[in-house]
Amino acid sequence: xxxxxxxxxxxxxxxxxxxxxxxxxxxxxxxxxxxxxxxxxxxxxxxxxxxxxxxxxxxxxxxxxxxxxxxxxxxxxxxxxxxxxxxxxxxxxxxxxxxxxxxxxxxxxxxxxxxxxxxxxxxxxxxxxxxxxxxxxxxxxxxxxxxxxxxxxxxxxxxxxxxxxxxxxxxxxxxxxxxxxxxxxxxxxxxxxxxxxxxxxxxxxxxxxxxxxxxxxxxxxxxxxxxxxxxxxxxxxxxxxxx
Numbered sequence: 468x469x470x471x472x473x474x475x476x477x478x479x480x481x482x483x484x485x486x487x488x489x490x491x492x493x494x495x496x497x498x499x500x501x502x503x504x505x506x507x508x509x510x511x512x513x514x515x516x517x518x519x520x521x522x523x524x525x526x527x528x529x530x531x532x533x534x535x536x537x538x539x540x541x542x543x544x545x546x547x548x549x550x551x552x553x554x555x556x557x558x559x560x561x562x563x564x565x566x567x568x569x570x571x572x573x574x575x576x577x578x579x580x581x582x583x584x585x586x587x588x589x590x591x592x593x594x595x596x597x598x599x600x601x602x603x604x605x606x607x608x609x610x611x612x613x614x615x616x617x618x619x620x621x622x623x624x625x626x627x628x629x630x631x632x633x634x635x636x637x638x639x640x641x642x643x644x645x646x647x648x649x650x651x652x653x654x655x656x657x658x659x660x661x662x663x664x665x666x667x668x669x670x671x672x673x674x675x676x677x678x679x680x681x682x683x684x685x686x687x688x689x690x691x692x693x694x695x696x697x698x699x700x701x702x703x704x705x706x707x708x709x710x
Contacts, residue, residue, distance in 0.1 A: 482523050485531040486625075493624025494617055502617035506604050514607035516543050517550035522603050524552025528592035534629055535595040535692055536637045536683055539645040541664075542605045542613070550605070553598035555665075556588035570665040570674065578678045581698045590699035599625060601644055626651045635690045637683045641665055641674065658686045 480503065482491075494502065509515050517524070540554030544565055549557050555568055564572070564586045575581050592598050601622050606612040626648055629636055636657045640646045642664030652659055662677040663669040684694035 480523060483526050483530065486526045486628075489531060489628040490621065490624040493621045493627075498617055498620070502621075505616050506613070509604070509606055509613070514547070515604055515613075516545060516547075516607060517552045517604070521550075521552035525554070525592065525598050528553070528589060529595060529597045531628070531632075533595040534597045534632070534636060535634070535687060536639065536695060537597045537599055537626070537629055538591075538639045539626075539641065539648060540598075540600045541642055541644050542602050542610050543600055545605045545608055545610050545612075547607065552603075553588055553592055554600045555586075556592075556598055557586040559585045559587035561586065566667045567665045567670075570667065570670045574665070574675060574677070575680055575697060577676075578680045579697050581680075583698070591695065591697070594695050594699065596695060597625075597629070601648070623648070623651060630654050630657065632656075635686065635692060637686050639679050639683060642669070656690075660686075 506515065510519065538554060543550035543552075543554075544557065546565070548561055549565060551558050555571055557564060557568060568586045572583050572586065575583065588596075588598060599622060602611075602614050602618040603622070604613045604618070626638075629638075630652055631654070633656065638649075638652050638657060638659045640649060640659060640661040645664075646661045649659055649661065660677075660679050660682055662674045662679065663672045665674045680695075680697050687694050
């Protein structure tokens with residue numbers, strides 16, 4: 468179920484109220500103003516991804532109540548047309564997938580037998596998979612360029628809010644920045660799956676063969692929750708967005 472945007476959210480950004488009510492206080496009002504001022508100034512001088520209206524897509528597509536899996540990445544993709552507010556996902560019409568996504572889809576096929584022609588993962592998000600980056604914006608071609616400006620404190624607040632849920636959530640942490648967030652997952656109801664990042668630089672150090680998709684579903688089934696249909700990644704064969 469998609470969350471309904473609130474009239475205003477933290478820092479003046481639009482977020483669904485079920486999220487903004489829980490995580491808006493992760494930053495003080497002055498800190499939100501500073502973060503938004505920084506991002507606005509970056510957009511005035513550079514190309515910044517994702518587009519402003521897509522920064523909070525993860526929260527619009529996955530409500531707090533429905534969240535049962537969190538996949539945590541780092542920055543948004545920093546190439547033109549790639550980022551659309553969901554970690555590791557790209558729009559369905561993107562002609563070339565990023566290497567990390569290619570490795571994710573290869574692992575998915577090896578693990579679950581699912582062969583996805585598109586890298587658009589909106590269908591996962593609509594099933595309760597929060598596709599979250601630790602930093603929600605980035606300058607074109609400059610990975611890490613919007614780190615340490617406040618986004619990390621906000622997304623830490625998101626992880627703490629999900630940690631407070633009284634129903635199992637599976638946290639999938641890929642790469643060192645994501646794995647450092649493991650300390651925020653303290654609720655014994657939850658499960659953490661972690662591995663190196665799916666980037667070609669690190670995938671063969673433990674991501675390949677880690678079977679995160681089948682393991683996630685096994686942990687959900689263990690407590691009577693519906694598993695994720697990983698074959699539903701967002702775009703049907705007719706090209707219609709999954710609902």
